[in-house]
Amino acid sequence: xxxxxxxSFLTVQGFFIGIVFGILKSTSPENxxxxxxxxxxxxxxxxxxxxxxxxxxxxxxxxxxPKQVHEHNLDFFVREINKREQFIDAFYIHKSELLDxxxxxxxxx
Numbered sequence: 001x002x003x004x005x006x007x008s009f010l011t012v013q014g015f016f017i018g019i020v021f022g023i024l025k026s027t028s029p030e031n032x033x034x035x036x037x038x039x040x041x042x043x044x045x046x047x048x049x050x051x052x053x054x055x056x057x058x059x060x061x062x063x064x065x066p067k068q069v070h071e072h073n074l075d076f077f078v079r080e081i082n083k084r085e086q087f088i089d090a091f092y093i094h095k096s097e098l099l100d101x102x103x104x105x106x107x108x109x
Contacts, residue, residue, distance in 0.1 A: 003055070007047040014043020 001009075018039030026032035 003051045006051060007044070010047035010050075011040060014046075015040045017043070027034045 005049060015036065018036035022032040022035040026035055
């Protein structure tokens, strides 16, 4: 789950909890609105604190992509695939020549 999705999810949960708490505890519409906003803001800030702590403890470090190693490996794989294709092509050409020879022999008989 992305961080923005987590923050949005907890904020919406806080809004609904604020509505329920406001209905149960408020005596006026201003008090109800204040409770909903206060509880939603608390959940919003709490979600940001959770995301910040998560990313802080995650230990994400900048790493360089080993481009030279990957290019070398990919070049090796391309050469190997080309060798195998040439081998397969040579096999099928040889096989088709053998079939042509056997067909010619059958035609002469």
